[in-house]
Amino acid sequence: TAQVIDGKAVARQVREDVAKGVEQLVAGGGTAPGLATVLIGDDPASEVYVRNKRRSCVAAGMQDLHRHLPGDVGQAEAAALIDELAADPAVSGILLQLPTPAHLDSESLLARIPAEKDVDGLTTANAGLLAQGRSGLRPCTPSGVMALLDQYDVPLQGVEAVVVGRSVLVGKPMAQLLLERHATVTICHSRTRDLAEVCRRADVLVVAAGIPGLVGPDAVKPGATVIDVGIHRGEEGLHGDVDTAAVAEVAGLVTPVPGGVGPMTIAMLLANTLIAAKAQQGRSD
Numbered sequence: 001t002a003q004v005i006d007g008k009a010v011a012r013q014v015r016e017d018v019a020k021g022v023e024q025l026v027a028g029g030g031t032a033p034g035l036a037t038v039l040i041g042d043d044p045a046s047e048v049y050v051r052n053k054r055r056s057c058v059a060a061g062m063q064d065l066h067r068h069l070p071g072d073v074g075q076a077e078a079a080a081l082i083d084e085l086a087a088d089p090a091v092s093g094i095l096l097q098l099p100t101p102a103h104l105d106s107e108s109l110l111a112r113i114p115a116e117k118d119v120d121g122l123t124t125a126n127a128g129l130l131a132q133g134r135s136g137l138r139p140c141t142p143s144g145v146m147a148l149l150d151q152y153d154v155p156l157q158g159v160e161a162v163v164v165g166r167s168v169l170v171g172k173p174m175a176q177l178l179l180e181r182h183a184t185v186t187i188c189h190s191r192t193r194d195l196a197e198v199c200r201r202a203d204v205l206v207v208a209a210g211i212p213g214l215v216g217p218d219a220v221k222p223g224a225t226v227i228d229v230g231i232h233r234g235e236e237g238l239h240g241d242v243d244t245a246a247v248a249e250v251a252g253l254v255t256p257v258p259g260g261v262g263p264m265t266i267a268m269l270l271a272n273t274l275i276a277a278k279a280q281q282g283r284s285d
């Protein structure tokens, strides 16, 4: 059966490295990075995500510059807050927690975040840099997947990689990151004909479709690496887009849910915030 990737351990290592980086930055006369999480409204799931991000940021020695706006705030007021944070030198990174309330235009709010403070890597500027293979802040979840693949020495150059899902948040940047590492990349989506057949080509299969149990053992090549990005809250806890128990009989390496990709997302957010702070303080070491 497959080896199980320990996302918690890799995430812990990344967070420790970031904490050391923060210490070095401060010891060298710099200022501790500041992360401004922006929460609009009181969606309970978003509150939990933001609380975890804030806690991790403090644990890494960064400044928690959280801001909360009421759910009925107007577009202009929300935009003014982003502009204020954009101009504040204490703010290294701005994270607008999505989804925002339906009456707000989140795309135009995101567009106000300067690329160098876009620690979620979601602005069109950073997406463009990634598409062109240039350096910039990369989306946290796909970067976290890359960190897992590297930690487990999964070869990428020339291999067949299949990404299931083409979202702006996960699937598309995931495919671009794999391409950057010279994998042969195929992207599947909801209209792909014979998903299992395409997935069976994959040496590296990354699943981010948001459909519980979408990928079973019939879609996995023997010995493949299978990364499950999906998160679903069921009655017996969290599970992903992959039928992990059955797939582990075929695959060589799999991520569990929970404890796989999930913990990496916040770790990469911290890593991005440190990168952003160093760049803003003129320290690119």
Ligand code: NAD
Pocket (backbone or CB within 6 Å): 141, 164, 165, 166, 167, 168, 169, 170, 171, 188, 189, 190, 191, 192, 195, 208, 209, 210, 211, 214, 229, 230, 231, 232, 261, 262, 265
């Ligand atoms: P999304 O809904 O924006 O995109 C889903 C993608 O999957 C779409 O491109 C769609 O075409 C494709 N898809 C849907 N049904 C399909 C099918 N039957 N066959 C093939 N492709 C299909 O979702 P997202 O934001 O990309 O997130 C995907 C999953 O990852 C969700 O479960 C989400 O909760 C999870 N997620 C986890 C993390 C994390 O930190 N681990 C971060 C972001 C998202």
